[in-house]
Amino acid sequence: MSSTPSNPSPRLQVEGLTRRFGGTAVVDDVSLTVAPGQVTCLLGPSGCGKSTTLRMIAGVEHPDAGRIALDGRVVSEGGLHLPPEQRAVGLMFQDFALFPHLTVAGNVAFGLGGSRDDKARRVGELLEKVDLSGFGDKHPHELSGGEQQRVALARALAPRPRIMLMDEPFSGLDNRLRDGIRDATLEVLKEEGTAVLLVTHEPEEAMRMADEIALMRAGRIVQRGAPYNVYNAPVDRAAAAFFSDINVLRGEVRGALIETAFGRFLAPGHADGSAVEIVIRPQHLKIDFDRSGRGPDPTPEHGSPARGVVARARFLGGQSLVEFRLEFDGSLLKATVPGVFLPRPGTALWLMFRRDRCFVFPAG
Numbered sequence: 001m002s003s004t005p006s007n008p009s010p011r012l013q014v015e016g017l018t019r020r021f022g023g024t025a026v027v028d029d030v031s032l033t034v035a036p037g038q039v040t041c042l043l044g045p046s047g048c049g050k051s052t053t054l055r056m057i058a059g060v061e062h063p064d065a066g067r068i069a070l071d072g073r074v075v076s077e078g079g080l081h082l083p084p085e086q087r088a089v090g091l092m093f094q095d096f097a098l099f100p101h102l103t104v105a106g107n108v109a110f111g112l113g114g115s116r117d118d119k120a121r122r123v124g125e126l127l128e129k130v131d132l133s134g135f136g137d138k139h140p141h142e143l144s145g146g147e148q149q150r151v152a153l154a155r156a157l158a159p160r161p162r163i164m165l166m167d168e169p170f171s172g173l174d175n176r177l178r179d180g181i182r183d184a185t186l187e188v189l190k191e192e193g194t195a196v197l198l199v200t201h202e203p204e205e206a207m208r209m210a211d212e213i214a215l216m217r218a219g220r221i222v223q224r225g226a227p228y229n230v231y232n233a234p235v236d237r238a239a240a241a242f243f244s245d246i247n248v249l250r251g252e253v254r255g256a257l258i259e260t261a262f263g264r265f266l267a268p269g270h271a272d273g274s275a276v277e278i279v280i281r282p283q284h285l286k287i288d289f290d291r292s293g294r295g296p297d298p299t300p301e302h303g304s305p306a307r308g309v310v311a312r313a314r315f316l317g318g319q320s321l322v323e324f325r326l327e328f329d330g331s332l333l334k335a336t337v338p339g340v341f342l343p344r345p346g347t348a349l350w351l352m353f354r355r356d357r358c359f360v361f362p363a364g
């Protein structure tokens, strides 16, 4: 199928995908698309149905409802379920599942057709891409975890799949190696121009890898968008909390305004008398010193500062986490500050945040 860069047809299109186990829909009406050359991360907490979604796309699990198309060709709908080998998908799971009795080259060549020369050329090309030239004759047990991951990547990419389906492909790796391996993997995937659907429960991984994040909760996709947008415009409090610690100010709407420790907030779209939550990420709280009981002047951008007393301060390496008890209502707020900032418990300080950095949601 032809595609133009300005309007590429999706490599993967999923509509209304549903899977029930024992009467419960663990995947509930999921729709998503992956464009050619794009990395989409299916992100969500453990048990939300990510792996089941991926397994249905791979063809190893049958949906109860919905439609899956690859390059515009329907591979699953109604009574039609093409087996995995007819879907031209590349699979990569947490355990790399290399064939122990085959060499590295044998593993990479496993799914390849064509002449012996063609196979050898493609194997050589991929081993070079994953930086394992010269490892072709080794066996998997002779390799480190990171090297095995790279062989698994080369093997999955070798037949030039329409899409790579990756289920937590980095979670078995040593923490210290993981970032480097993620970056190297992304580079290879982008070089090959492969579309990718990657399942992860780690927001940092999704932020690092994804062109688009599909945030999943209890079987449903609750938000889709570029990492920047999903992080900076969460659909609800839980979506905000999935990416970082959050602070929550509670209030009630009175005449389209909410009274808080930080002054009055406009609450457009929230009914009079309704309970709302103002959500602020800890890195968006700013701290100022107390000048004989006074803080910085209020501004339209920041509203009024609120006085708080330090409850606890800890150095986290690279940044400090300071917890404050607000004088206004005794609630506890967390602020992160770059570098070392460790005020003594009991120190009075003033807190502010930019109004356009907070989110207002109906109280859950």
Ligand SMILES: Nc1ncnc2c1ncn2[C@@H]1O[C@H](COP(=O)(O)OP(=O)(O)OP(=O)(O)O)[C@@H](O)[C@H]1O
Binding pocket: 021, 026, 044, 045, 046, 047, 048, 049, 050, 051, 052, 053, 201
């Ligand atoms: N074959 C099955 N039979 C019954 N229940 C299942 C089956 N497979 C998955 N489930 C249930 O479906 C839900 C979703 O599982 P799934 O593995 O898709 O979630 P996940 O988001 O990938 O979580 P994790 O990251 O922990 O694997 C879970 O509650 C799981 O117990």
